[in-house]
Amino acid sequence: MQAFRAAILRFSEDRRAVYEEDGLLVVGPDAGGRQVVRAVGAYAALGPNYPGLKVTEFPGRIVAPGFIDLHIHFPQLDVIGSPADGLLPWLENYTFPHEARFADATHARELAGFFCDELLRHGVTTALAFGTSHPSSVDALLAEAQRRGLRMIAGKVLQDRHSPDGVRDDTEESLVDTEALIRRWHGVDRLGYAITPRFAPSCTDAQLRGAGELAAKYPDVWIQSHVAENRDEVAWARQLFPQARSYLAVYEGFGLMRERAIYAHCIHIDDEDRRLMKATGAAAAVSPTSNLFLGSGFFDYEGAERIGFRYGLASDVGGGTSFSPFHTMLAAYYVAREGQTKPGLSLSPQHLWWQHTAGAAQALGLDGVIGNLSPGCEADFVVIDPKATPLLARKTSIATNLDELLFALIVLGDDRAIERAFIEGRA
Missing domain, CATH: 3.20.20.140 (Metal-dependent hydrolases)
Known part of the structure; x- marks a missing residue:
């Protein structure tokens, strides 16, 4: 079992983004041994449920589906x-x-x-x-x-x-x-x-x-x-x-x-x-x-x-x-x-x-398997740095809502914003 603390982006069934500014992503094996998302949500709510579990922290970063x-x-x-x-x-x-x-x-x-x-x-x-x-x-x-x-x-x-x-x-x-x-x-x-x-x-x-x-x-x-x-x-x-x-x-x-x-x-x-x-x-x-x-x-x-x-x-x-x-x-x-x-x-x-x-x-035909960070999804995700370049950092720092933050990344982001990629929970 592993846990990752950062801002977390995922999606609901109606296509809307769900965003936790201080979130926790818990990854562990499923019945077949594949690394999947076991739990995701606000750190304050989920953290107490996993005492003693080592948490990797990505301050100022966004964890999002690959x-x-x-x-x-x-x-x-x-x-x-x-x-x-x-x-x-x-x-x-x-x-x-x-x-x-x-x-x-x-x-x-x-x-x-x-x-x-x-x-x-x-x-x-x-x-x-x-x-x-x-x-x-x-x-x-x-x-x-x-x-x-x-x-x-x-x-x-x-x-x-x-x-x-x-x-x-x-x-x-x-x-x-x-x-x-x-x-x-x-x-x-x-x-x-x-x-x-x-x-x-x-x-x-x-x-x-x-x-x-x-x-x-x-x-x-x-x-x-x-x-x-x-x-x-x-x-x-x-x-x-x-x-x-x-x-x-x-x-x-x-x-x-x-x-x-x-x-x-x-x-x-x-x-x-x-x-x-x-x-x-x-x-x-x-x-x-x-x-x-x-x-x-x-x-x-x-x-x-x-x-x-x-x-x-x-x-x-x-x-x-x-x-x-x-x-x-x-x-x-x-x-x-x-x-x-x-x-x-x-x-x-x-x-x-x-x-x-x-x-x-x-x-x-793989919804619920990849492309999201819902429980049961395979643990493929990226760590995004919203301050990867000076202009991106300036723009994201003044974002007042999620759409402004995401759009700043879309317009100004590139490979430099991808700090790390995880495949089945492995960097």
Whole structure:
């Protein structure tokens, strides 16, 4: 058993933040031996219940749930900040050449360590990640995550057409490799597998059909892909799949819309698509820094809330420009003001933070497991220094309420504000 004393941030079921200025977080093993939150609340109320328990104190700091990145590309570390005219040229000129290098298992292992370092340095304790079309990319990432005790979900990309040599895979072999990776990694320690069509235009009907069959055979694995990110991509999908009502409906036709299915972007969709997301339990990974960087468009928060489907925040590195959840939350604030159907929506700081923690956990089907500091949640949390930089210290010192404090961190914070990350109670 361990206890930590600091200001504590967590979330109630109605998405509101719960904040204890002087709080206590008690961590200990559950029946299976996993380190979870045993108790949380005001120090004055909880402290007497644990006499003799050593308390680690973080004065002037905030203990908060570890951030969850709902969509990130492990192989695109070296693609961040590459100039391009838009999504499709960016893929052709930068992304695919870099991903081809992951056929080399040594290269994949080297970058896996760097990638996990960056996640933790920015306070991200869970990620849903794309590999490349090479099985070795998934083996490298999940082995590194296992070594660190990280909760990581990843998948080998499926792309058997409209892709260059070096990343294009063979239809039958890609499905055999996917099933082998599921059996090797899914459910091992804190690891999960995601069936990963890159995006519908990169996959033949046979490959998408095979992916859907694997999703039916292994109902507790995740599914991840891209949809409706860019208008040119949407037009291309309509040409390739003329029988589908929409780009999103392509995935439904192949059995790839269900709980634990995460679709990145979901920008250029309509209300029927939104109702399909809600009915199937699929969720959107909102990637605002990527969408702004590539000029793709704006996620429609008003439409998402009106229909009521699940969503959460994601960096989308390397189209996204930073691993930092603070940068992502700030970009989401900008994007909400430019929403498609009802511009001018102002997202509250509490809701922005929820999207990157408890909301992202809900999208993954892991609410009550990660993304919060409620009793029973796995003990993944970060220690935040609200005075990490001079300007941040000045701004947070004059905050008069929780929204002002959180928004100051969102606007002015970066990796320097993450003082420490804990994985299952271990620093």
